[in-house]
Amino acid sequence: MKFSKATNYALHTTLALVSASSVKPIGVQQLAKSQDVSTTYLSKILTKLAKAGIIESASGAQGGYRLTRNKDEITFLDIIHAIEGTSSMFECDFVHGEECLIQAEMKKAEQKMLQYLKETKIVDIAHKQST
Amino acid sequence: MKFSKATNYALHTTLALVSASSVKPIGVQQLAKSQDVSTTYLSKILTKLAKAGIIESASGAQGGYRLTRNKDEITFLDIIHAIEGTSSMFECDFVHGEECLIQAEMKKAEQKMLQYLKETKIVDIAHKQST
C-alpha cells in the first residue's frame, strides 16, 4: 500500500512547472535532469498528466511542457488521480448478502485522506519554497 | 496504491473472531471456508496478526486462532499495520537541501486516514452486523 515513484516524479515536476510559471514550455530534459530520471520515462509520466488536462505538450524544437489551467487550481489530488487512477484503494470481492461494512469504513477512511489532498494546492508549496 | 487482498482477509477474519468471541479457538479451515481462501494462505496471514499480538494460535487437535486482547481494543489500524507494515505510504528519495515539502503534505494527508482507522474499532462493525 504505497504511492508509486511515478507519483513522486509527477508531483515534483508539476511543482517545477508551477514555480517556473512561464508561457514558454520547459523541455523534458531539463525537468528530468533535476530529478535524476531518464527523459523517456519522465515523458511517459507527463503524458498521463497531459491526458488529465493538467499540462500540455508542445512538440518540436523549443518544445516541452507547460501548465494549461490557472496554477492555483491544481491540487495534489489532481496529480495523484492522474497517475494512480481514480479507483478505490480498497475493494472487497466477497459476496456478502449486504454491502460490506468493512469496505464502507475503509472507504470513509480513504475519503479523509482524499479530502485533504483535494484542499491542498501545489501553488501553496511553491510559495513556501520560495521564501 | 491499493490495499492488498491479504488485508481484506485479515479484516474479515478478525471480524469473525470478534463476533464469535468464544474462548475456544476457531480452526483455520472454518475461517478459510467462509472467505473462499486456501487454508495455507490464510494461516500465513494470520501468523502476521499473531506476531502483532492481536491473535494467538493454538496448535494441535481442536486448535485454531483466538483473540488475545479485549476485543474492543482492536482497531482497523492495528490490523492494517500488522499486514501492510508501518512504513509511510510516500517516500521521497531525492536529496533536496531541506525537508521535502511535498512529502510533508503527503504524510499529513496519510495521517488523516490513519487517524480515522485508529478511531474505528472492529467490534463496532460486529455490532452493526448483528442487528
Add this chain to the structure above:
DNA sequence: GCGTGATTACTCGGATACAAGATGTCCGAGTTTGAGCGG
C-alpha cells in the same frame, strides 16, 4: 483403571511457483524551429 504409545487433527514455517504491476529502456515516427541556399 491407568499409563503408554499410536493415530488423528491441527498449526508453523520455509521453499517454491506464478502473475501482475512498477520501473525503466529503446527506437521509429511525427512536429516545430531555424539555418542555409537558390532565385
Add this chain to the structure above:
DNA sequence: CCGCTCAAACTCGGACATCTTGTATCCGAGTAATCACGC
C-alpha cells in the same frame, strides 16, 4: 529579400526488458487431543 528545403531539436507512443511484490501452493515438521492396547 523571399521562399523553399533540409537538418536539428524536440515530443509521442508502442514494444520490450527487468525487478519487485502480492498471491498462492506444497510439503515436512511440530504439537496437542484422543483413542487403543496391554498390564
